[in-house]
Amino acid sequence: MEYNFREIEKKWIKFWSENKSYKTIEDASKEKYYVLDMFPYPSGAGLHVGHPLGYIASDVIARYKKLEGFNVLHPMGYDSFGLPAEQYAIQTGQHPAITTDKNIERYRDQLNQMGFCYDWDRAVKTSSPEYYKWTQWIFKQMFNSFYDLSEDCTKDIQQLVSHFDVKGSDGIQAHQDEHIEFTASEWNVFDHKQKEAILQCYRIAYLSESQVNWCPKLGTVLANDEISNGLSVRGGYPVEQKVMKQWSMRIKAFAERLLNDLDQLDWSDSLKEQQRNWIGKSQGASVSFQVSSNNDRRIEVFTTRPDTIFGVTFIVLAPEHELVLDIVGEAQKDAVTSYIEKTANRSERDRQSDVKNITGEFTGAYAVHPFTGKEIPIWIGDYVLATYGTGAVMSVPCGDQRDYLFAKKFDIQIANIFKDTDISNCAHEEKTGVITSSEFLNELDIQKAIIRSIQEIEHRGIGKGKTNYRLRDAVFSRQRYWGEPFPIYFVNETPFLVDDENLPIELPAVDKYLPTEEGEPPLARAQKEQWNHSQGDRMDFNTMPGWAGSSWYFLRYMDPHNEQEFVSKEKVDYWQNVDLYIGGSEHATGHLLYSRFWTKCLFDLKFIPFDEPFKKLINQGMILGRSNFVYRINGTNSFVTKDKRKEYETTAIHVDISIVDNDLLNLEKFKNWLPEYKDSTFILDDNGNYLCGYEVEKMSKSKFNVQTPDDLVVDYGADTLRLYEMFLGPIEQSKPWDTKGISGVHNFLRKCWRLYCSVDGTSIVSDENPSKESMKTLHKTIKRVREDLNRFSLNTCVSSFMIAVNEFTEQRCHSKEVLEPFIILLAPYAPHFCEELWEKIGHASGSLFDSQFPVFKEEFLIENAYEYPVSFNGKMRFKVELPLSLKQEEIKTAVEEMELTTKWLEGKEPKKVIVVPGKIINFVV
Template sequence: MKYNFRQIEKRWQIYWKKHNVFYTKESKKRKYYILNMFPYPSGTGLHVGHCLGYIASDVYARYKRAEGYNVLNPIGFDSFGLPAEQYAIQTGKHPCETILENSRRYEEQMNKIGLSFDWNRKLYTSNPNYYRWTQWMFIQIFNSWYDKNTEQAKPIDLLIKEFNKNGNNFINTNTTSNYKFDSKTWNKFNLHEKESILLDYRLAFLCNNIVNWCPDLGTVLANDEIKNGKSERGGYPVYKKKMLQWHIRISAYAERLIKGLNFIDCSQSLKKLQYNWIGKSIGISIFLKIVYPIGEINQIELFTSHPEMIFGMTFIILSPDHPLADKILHHKNGFTYFTQEFPAYKNTKNIYGIFTGNYALHPFISNKRIPIYVSNFFTINNKTQSIIGIPGYEEESRKFAKKLGIEIIKILDVNEKCMNSNFLNGLNIKEAKEKIIKILINNKIGEIKISYKIRDAIFSRQRYWGEPIPIYFKNKIPKAIPIDKLPIVLPKIENFHPKDGKSPLVRVQNWAWDERNMKIVSNILIDHKYVFPMETSTMPSWAGSSWYFLRYMDVDNNQFFIDKKKENYWKNVDLYIGGAEHSTGHLIYARFWHKFLLDRGWINTEEPFKKILNQGMILSYSAIILKVIGENTFISYGLKNKKHAYFSFQEIYVDLSLIKKNNELDINKFKKYRPEFYSSVFILERGSFFCKRKLEKMSKSKYNVINPDDICEKYGSDVFRIYEMFLGPINQSKPWEEKKINGIKNFINKFWSLFHKNKIFKVSEMNPTVQELKILHSTIKKIQNKMQSFSWNTSISLLMIMTNQLTVLKCNKRKILEPLVQLIAPFAPYISEELWCKMGKKKSIIFYNFPVFNPKYIVEKKITYPIMFNGKFKFSEKFNYNTSIGEIKNKILNHPKTKFFLKEKTLQKLILIPKKIINILFK
């Protein structure tokens, strides 16, 4: 009987849906919460690169169910944000429509692949029932401050009480400002003065800031949304612009974000990315006098972790958002320059730096004046707000100095001894650093300080498709919408295109808050007595994606965002799978948001994710053709370095469907696909037009994606799933090569044949032989070990080996084949369900436990290690093949013969070459 995957897959898809097989609820079982980073529903659907993570999580979810766990494996859609809005603009449809259309397409594809998601828990971040709680959380963040003494967020009301009762001094623990006032003074402040002080404490606050502004997208962008000075989406130019924006004070949580990494099981590379993003530095703040004081400001604070380099300082840079930048430029020019737009990236035509006309005095060299510049040169790398320029030892500083003709001084010679200073000559770096710090502190112009690179997150977006920020402005003071009036629903408008840097909500006629009647009313009624304007910016997409994993635990709760009992049961995500591109932005935001909710007592865990697994990328060969810049002419790629080498070329990506064999472009198809090039001239090479093929990340922008529907239709979903898992280790990138799928297809057919004889299903009830039992139980044990270490490619290899061995033995015995079906079930759910049913089982295979190996049939492979002492053989010892290196070393060092040979000698080192030799060095 031939394996008819189309018929079988359709039947089991209907069965799973009808019987709600993947439904999950709380129980007395051990829980296991597995989660994918949820997708935003784009118009083109999934490609095979997306499927890698979904299939991997599904394999593990099915395995953990078989181990007896109550597995939560939910899915939803990150449906707010720029991608959805841009797709809607391109199609001319409203985002509400495109989101539903696209998500239906995703759901259809995911079900076809056989993913065991609990669709009962499906959520959309753009659903008012969901973002009601996102708005509620924003209000709580707005009404909270961070107490550095207890290291937790607290209600702002407690801070106000402290202001009222604290007496003479209250030191601001959040900002660089120190407020000193008594309770009488606080009570004498007017509302504006009080709110101005409170804004320096609130975890959500308004302030003017230099932002990344993209006119073409009409919105502010986060740093991680910009690549090489252009928007990651669309490739549009990005500029710096000063705007009044909402911010979230993530920097207050910097130390906890670092400490929390100790409790997350993830790769060292991911932790390093997080460490670098947070950017903790221990150094010293130096206070330098300004030559030309600006009002009461007569000094500038600079942080450095390398004070020993102070004699190499030749300039100072303030970033555009430094508190002193506007004042010092105003002092020079009579106007604030940085209110104008200017390019965000140094490779664009950019003013490299503006000399402020002011100087700081060097702390050790009399009358040496250090020029102060304002520049965005360093801020694009997310550096600190002020930079000490030491071009003799720092590459970025050297570039800046060369560009502006600034002096470059070397202060260390080749032996790293300090030079060019009277009191540091001959000291090494450590000695010089200690001496400089001591002098700065004694002279009261320096203090030890911990600095963090992480900056407060800009929370405003001047676009339509996002959560409305639940704020109205009463006499310019931000006030939270009453919680019982949430959600503030995003109004449906036809023209949602951004314009002139203003949110489309500016054009909404009914977007004012009636404080008496507690509702949204017409803007015409704004009188600033009872009716006030509402915030027109919307939230960034990361607002909704920073807590969605909590909502999955209790998706239908209309009373609160999560029930305490359900949160106590599921706690946090046991395994979080997603792409490495989210290792900084999303993970930082989600971890911050989680810690805040913990501080305020609404959840019980410090970290949202126990283990994070980043899947590698699927690589695909893209196709690139050459266009002559400035001309409507294309040339075949092989001619690039020949007679046409004098041309300048633009590389254009081409859809793979337009490529014939031998990397030849189908010119006629291309002209129809890209009508703007219909009249173009194509210069041929040997009578054909060839393109360049390049192996790179599978991406829609590179037109090199493979549709999983096509693969499933041609080979079946089980073959597709196994092939993706068999490509290589889950965390590594690997190329997509369709021709290799035939090997997986042959394996599935061979597996199917084990259960059939002469095209008839036939399983024997005879007892298996010892040899067959040994094959089975050794495979069970090995696969269990491989699954626990997420080594799915080697698990499949073991299944292939066992299938081959049973085929040679012509084994069709139930006691061997039943557990074999259970072993393959996580990888190939369709064929396993079909065979399980044929073997007389009444329920889905997902409800049966994973097979357990019998040690009686496990034959341990032995390895003999020769034991050498200073390179001379003394004795040998046998170990089981899978014995860990640590166990081997421990046994050898405590072996009686080792102790005898060493006697009074001193052990220096034990060298172990795995599975080869052990050499003990002594003297």
């Protein structure tokens, strides 16, 4: 009987499920290994072939580690809060939970048919109350914490309160929004509301009036990483700036640790670099400039080049800067206000793309240079961003090209402070050279001048050395329905935490999933009694963003049913952090950063024993689709084959890849595909075929190029698909999907099957002694596969399997001593196939995965001869087999005496002969 993958796969999936083969329990006697996939958002479209790439890889590693004797945690779950289900709910009125559960079921089926070894008992979904109870609980911990700068650690907010009680704000070293000074006696007479307002400036999870990215079309705020080019990532709608009261997470406090700890992670350079970029550390100084007409007004600037302080000839404020309207002169008022309006009306996108056009206005006010005492003009300009640094810059036209161009355009003085440097054409931006015309900095090179200038700035009390980060606190509320409700109620608009015993705060029922008439979030529609907790005046109407649940889910897998804790100490001590995390790189600055932040926070609060969630990370590449096109002759319903399209005016139209085979269009299926093509006519090529065009692009519904794994599993089986996806190339690389190659892998499995079974399906594996060659093939393969798996080179393993099967076939090997270990080697890739053969060769009960991964033995590879490549001037000319026992000199003599050597030397005397025993011989002529 031929290899019947359909029956085999069905049989073993049932077996695994009935025997709970993948149930994982903590076992202190075994070393743990935690392999994690980024859990999917269960969308309505189901999985396409790109999804399983990472899942297959992690499954291969999980199974390998299991066979190596590790206790492997390999779970799967669903990131099930999110916009699509909610949009669907708005359109249909169906509760998002129903849609979500339906999609989850589909995902579960699709994942199951791939033969993944997940312990489904540990599955979590972020939208279930049992799960989000703990998301809410973690939020509470973050609400109850502040960041202590003296110890660089998250601490209980009560410690801060105790300090306030005794010393007021004096001596506080905590990460905060703005410095507020008060004495202990002042603090002690503040009412609750006042105290809470101050505490909000310190809490890790805090409420603040902040400028947010508001997307009117989605009716919600978005985080920076949810926006691309001024449009929402989801939906592509315009985004505008708006001031709203929002929950935020004080991730900025962790900036330095998030940056430094990257060094200890085994992540790709590009990903680490993306995070470094996102955190955007820059060092320099903040300097304060006094406004000359107005003694109590000061402008704070941040600079990375305090050494250029004597080159400052003007100040530029962002148009939105709070000081602008206070200092503007009467004569300039109209021009300035109209400029502010103009920039406010321009979308962020316009402002960014229009870099060439230099605009600005003089405010009429002057600032006093802190060292020279000279008056310098204050301008506003939209090249200064309100959201970075202090929203103000000290302009040094001789050292900064933007300042230079601004000064040229508006005819502002340019002072040169670089010795022997020509700045007549452009600014000197390099950090090299010597400073001049700068009093105490004269004759210092720039590096020394930076240090000296900071000393002096601090000494004179006009500023201080400062590190600035681009990273901003993360906005943590969304005006949406389908997310975690906050465990917060308000009394007199002051937030209070819901008690632990009232968690979870479940999503209340609402009549519609839309904002209220008053513009309140959908949750405001819920009647007070529909909340399972209703203290205070009202509950918080916001919900948490998508990344709330995904920031800690890897912890919940360790202890998914614990009703007392988010994870027990015992279990988290055992499983520790994730050893291998596989997922897409699109989460570089979102999920992966937030998750690191939450982990550090939970570590500081002593809930977990590690401060990085994911030790090693692999970003699987994207599998691109191969789209097909038909060419419609413009203005007709007639389609021309690819080769003849140049003869007509045509439009290329995406056509569903399921009705195209090998680029040949099935005309009947095409006519039935969409109603508008029912009466199409065709101009065919000379063979009577319609040839389609193709292109490699991202898989998407609209391009009709989505390849689902389901069809391939039906046609070839899951084992073939698993092997094929791994065989395609290195896991990190993006590659086009091409179904053609799949037959090669399928043939490999069939060929392999024939080593074990005769035509009637009975085992032909025997107890005969294996040949030396077969043992060599086996151990060569064991060596390679082990090495490759250890460095996650999953594609080359497949090649090794193919080579081994080709060699075994040639050797007519049917020896159990060889074929039994081989089937274990292959099992992580083709689990159903291998289980079946395992059973056939005499393991009547149990699973192959309870056995052990074969161990490599050097002795089988020991050779006594080697075929030496002989090269002349580095070019290989011929090969010669020589005993490996020969010494270097003996090899040399033997080769020199050969006829072929004489031929290639062409009568010349070799200058030198390099002999590397066991490797190569090289004549230098």
